Amino acid sequence: MTRQSVLDSLAQHFDSGRFFEELGRRVAFRTESQIPESAPYLRSYLTDEIGPELEAMGYTLELYDNPVEGGGPFLIGRRLEDPEFPTVLTYGHGDVIRGLEGRWDEDRDPWTLELAGERVYGRGVADNKGQHSINLRALRAVIETQGNLGFNSTVLLETSEEIGSPGIHEFCDAHRDALTADLLIASDGPRLAHDQPTLFMGTRGALNFDMTVTLREGGHHSGNWGGLLSNPGIILANALASIADAHGHVKVRSLMPEHMPNSVRAALAGIEIHPSPDEPEIDPGWGEPGLTPAEKVYGWNTFEVLALHAGNPENPVNAIPPAASAHCQIRYTVDRDPESFLPALREHLDAHGFPQVHVARSRATSPWAATRLDPAHPWVEWAADSIEKTLGVRPVRLPNLGGSLPNDAFANVLGLPTIYVPHSYPGCSQHAPNEHGLAPILREGLLAMGGLFWDMGKSFPARRTDSRRTS
Numbered sequence: 001m002t003r004q005s006v007l008d009s010l011a012q013h014f015d016s017g018r019f020f021e022e023l024g025r026r027v028a029f030r031t032e033s034q035i036p037e038s039a040p041y042l043r044s045y046l047t048d049e050i051g052p053e054l055e056a057m058g059y060t061l062e063l064y065d066n067p068v069e070g071g072g073p074f075l076i077g078r079r080l081e082d083p084e085f086p087t088v089l090t091y092g093h094g095d096v097i098r099g100l101e102g103r104w105d106e107d108r109d110p111w112t113l114e115l116a117g118e119r120v121y122g123r124g125v126a127d128n129k130g131q132h133s134i135n136l137r138a139l140r141a142v143i144e145t146q147g148n149l150g151f152n153s154t155v156l157l158e159t160s161e162e163i164g165s166p167g168i169h170e171f172c173d174a175h176r177d178a179l180t181a182d183l184l185i186a187s188d189g190p191r192l193a194h195d196q197p198t199l200f201m202g203t204r205g206a207l208n209f210d211m212t213v214t215l216r217e218g219g220h221h222s223g224n225w226g227g228l229l230s231n232p233g234i235i236l237a238n239a240l241a242s243i244a245d246a247h248g249h250v251k252v253r254s255l256m257p258e259h260m261p262n263s264v265r266a267a268l269a270g271i272e273i274h275p276s277p278d279e280p281e282i283d284p285g286w287g288e289p290g291l292t293p294a295e296k297v298y299g300w301n302t303f304e305v306l307a308l309h310a311g312n313p314e315n316p317v318n319a320i321p322p323a324a325s326a327h328c329q330i331r332y333t334v335d336r337d338p339e340s341f342l343p344a345l346r347e348h349l350d351a352h353g354f355p356q357v358h359v360a361r362s363r364a365t366s367p368w369a370a371t372r373l374d375p376a377h378p379w380v381e382w383a384a385d386s387i388e389k390t391l392g393v394r395p396v397r398l399p400n401l402g403g404s405l406p407n408d409a410f411a412n413v414l415g416l417p418t419i420y421v422p423h424s425y426p427g428c429s430q431h432a433p434n435e436h437g438l439a440p441i442l443r444e445g446l447l448a449m450g451g452l453f454w455d456m457g458k459s460f461p462a463r464r465t466d467s468r469r470t471s
Contacts, residue, residue, distance in 0.1 A: 001145045003454045007390065009141050010446040019137065019446070020120070024113035025049060026094075026129045027122035033072055033095035033162045042072040042159040045094045050075060050136075050157055057140050059155065067174065068167035072159030076178050079153045086460045087152040089181035089416065090139070092132025092188070093161035096124040103433040110435070118439045125437040126428035131187040132157070134423050134442065138449035142457065150457020154181055158406075164367050165406040172413040182460075183379060184410045184418040185452070187445070189403060192396045193274060194425040194438055197387055197448060200298075201373035201380060201419055202400035203407045204331045207338050208306075208362040209345075211236065212325040215356070219311065219319030232324035233310035239354040240326060243303060243345070248286045250303045254344040256288070257335035260299050264399045267375035268294045271396060276427045297402040301332045327362065333400060334370045368404045371411040373418055375399045382459075383419050383452060390451035391444060395421075421448060 013019055029045045032038045043063075051061050059077035066072055072095060099110035108114055110123035124130065142149055156179065160166055172179055191198040213232035220229055244250050271294040275281060287296045296302070310324035311317070330341055342359055349357050373380065375397045387395045401420070410416045423445035429435045 003451060006138075006141050006145045006450045006454050007447050009145060010138065010450045011443070013137065013141070014443045014446055019133075019442070020113060020115065022137070023120075023125065023130055023133050024122070026133060027113045027124050028111050029094075030099065030111055031095045031124070031159060032098050033160050034098055036070075038095075039072065042095060046073060046075040046157055046159065050094065051077075053136060053140075054155060057136075057143055059153070062178070064171065064175075066160065066167040067170045071163075071166035074159070074167075074171055075155075075157040076175065077155040077157075078178065079149065081148055081150070081152055085151045086183070086456075087154060087181040088456060089154045089156060089179060089184045089186075089410065089414075090132075090135055091156045091158075091184060091186040091410065092135065093128045093158050093165075094132075095159045095162050096127065096129070097162050097431045097435075099123050100433045105434055108434070110433075115439070120437045120439055120442065121434065123435055126190075126424040126435055127430040128161070128188055130437050130442060131423045131445070134445040135185075135187055135449050138446060138453050141450050142453045148457070149453065151460060154179060161406065165409070166367075168406050168409045169367075169413055172409045176414065179414055181414070181416055184407075184414075184416045185383075185421065185456075186418070187421050187423050187449075188405055189401045189420065189422045190424045190426045190428060190430075191422050191441070192271065192398065192426075194276065194427070194441060197391055197393055197395040197444065198398060198422055199380060199383055199387070199395050199419060200398040200401045200422070201375060201377070201417075202334070202371035202411065203368065203405045204298075204333055204400055204402055205338055205368060205370035205408075206366040206404050207330045207332065207341055208327065208365040209329075209342060210325060210327055210358075210360055210362050211239065212323065212358045212360075213239075213356055214323040214358070216322045219317070219321055222318045222320050225320055229320050231320050233321060235354065235356065236308075236310070236324040236326060239349060239352075239357045240305060242352045242354070243348070248302075249289060250301075252303075252344060252348045254348075255303060255330060255336070255341055256301050257333060259335075260295065261335070261374075263374050263376040264299045264372075265295070267397050267399055268292065268299055271398075273297070276425075278427050298398050298400060299333065301330060301336060304329045304331070327364075331402070331404075332370055334372045338369070366404045368406050369408040369412065370400070371407045371418065372400045373411070377417065379417055380419060382455075383421070386452045386455040387421070387448045389455075390448050421445070421452070 311321035
């Protein structure tokens with residue numbers, strides 16, 4: 001049996017429609033982690049769908065309750081072939097965002113897989129059931145082709161990612177022995193573009209915070225008091241303008257990285273971002289001057305105002321509002337300590353005459369910290385070589401995803417190098433109605449992962465003791 005045998009079997013599995021039958025079963029589980037009533041579906045997805053799949057592949061299973069109240073269960077599957085073999089940890093999440101029934105085009109049911117041309121509709125197709133289904137099927141193809149993997153495999157499925165992965169850090173810390181590995185290979189998030197196979201080696205973090213100005217109780221008539229009373233909306237607007245200018249350039253430089261690592265700049269060199277027809281056009285003059293669009297998203301920090309409020313926007317009245325608020329966010333890379341952000345803002349606001357602007361971390365802050373494996377790491381080169389061998393295209397290597405994932409549980413708690421191979425694309429509507437995957441990407445994903453897992457059993461580049469996470 002050969003590497004090509006694995007690829008041929010995966011191509012046949014996809015082209016015959018069996019992959020869609022498998023994915024359709026999984027989409028039908030209403031695993032909406034934001035809805036407490038969905039708890040039985042979260043558990044049954046692991047016990048009735050994923051568990052039997054792993055058992056058929058020779059994995060031993062353990063189901064665990066979440067150590068944090070409100071979080072869904074975890075499943076660990078382990079296939080230990082030889083203690084001398086390296087171990088690969090594979091991660092995915094079985095929960096999805098709310099189905100939003102009734103809001104999908106053409107009255108589609110989010111819990112029924114539907115093919116329309118190249119689009120494959122269904123809640124979870126892109127995030128994350130389709131992606132971890134590809135990886136599990138690729139592992140199975142290698143086992144069925146040659147009888148073994150040639151490495152030890154651990155699969156971790158959680159069911160709370162869409163609510164911030166409560167408990168995952170505590171769980172990884174408590175189950176270090178079961179999750180010990182040499183490398184994480186997982187799939188989530190989008191490719192750079194639909195036609196560009198992609199690797200990313202970490203994520204940006206997100207710090208959400210509120211800026212509020214509260215001056216008095218109740219509004220006061222603008223005709224009688226205008227010009228006499230300080231207006232919270234004006235104060236807040238000026239405070240925000242002192243942080244970032246009209247072109248999105250952040251003036252509080254302590255919120256930005258001091259520099260971009262050479263390996264990150266080299267990895268992003270030549271990468272262009274081309275939005276698809278249903279995505280917004282890039283504003284070329286927005287953001288950090290001197291950076292390319294790719295560097296702005298994948299190698300730098302951003303300050304964003306996500307919401308503004310003063311008075312009654314839905315029904316304005318002639319009154320000076322008593323308060324104003326802004327919900328803001330800093331997306332950040334590993335190059336700056338996020339614990340320094342709010343103190344830096346406090347210092348800046350005080351120095352610029354805004355002591356009345358209160359700054360506080362929001363409860364909406366992501367619990368996931370920024371992570372990054374150096375894009376020049378030899379394991380990244382190895383993974384890129386494998387995918388190029390399979391698809392005939394060199395994958396784009398992003399230092400980190402622009403968004404956030406619970407990757408710090410693996411990179412920081414477990415100390416693993418982390419590589420993600422995404423099987424989705426930016427226009428997939430993953431958290432909205434009409435979530436879908438593209439059939440060509442799903443098929444390429446099966447082939448890429450089949451080749452990657454085959455190569456892993458033949459020429460794994462290094463052991464854990466030889467190389468660790470570099471940043």
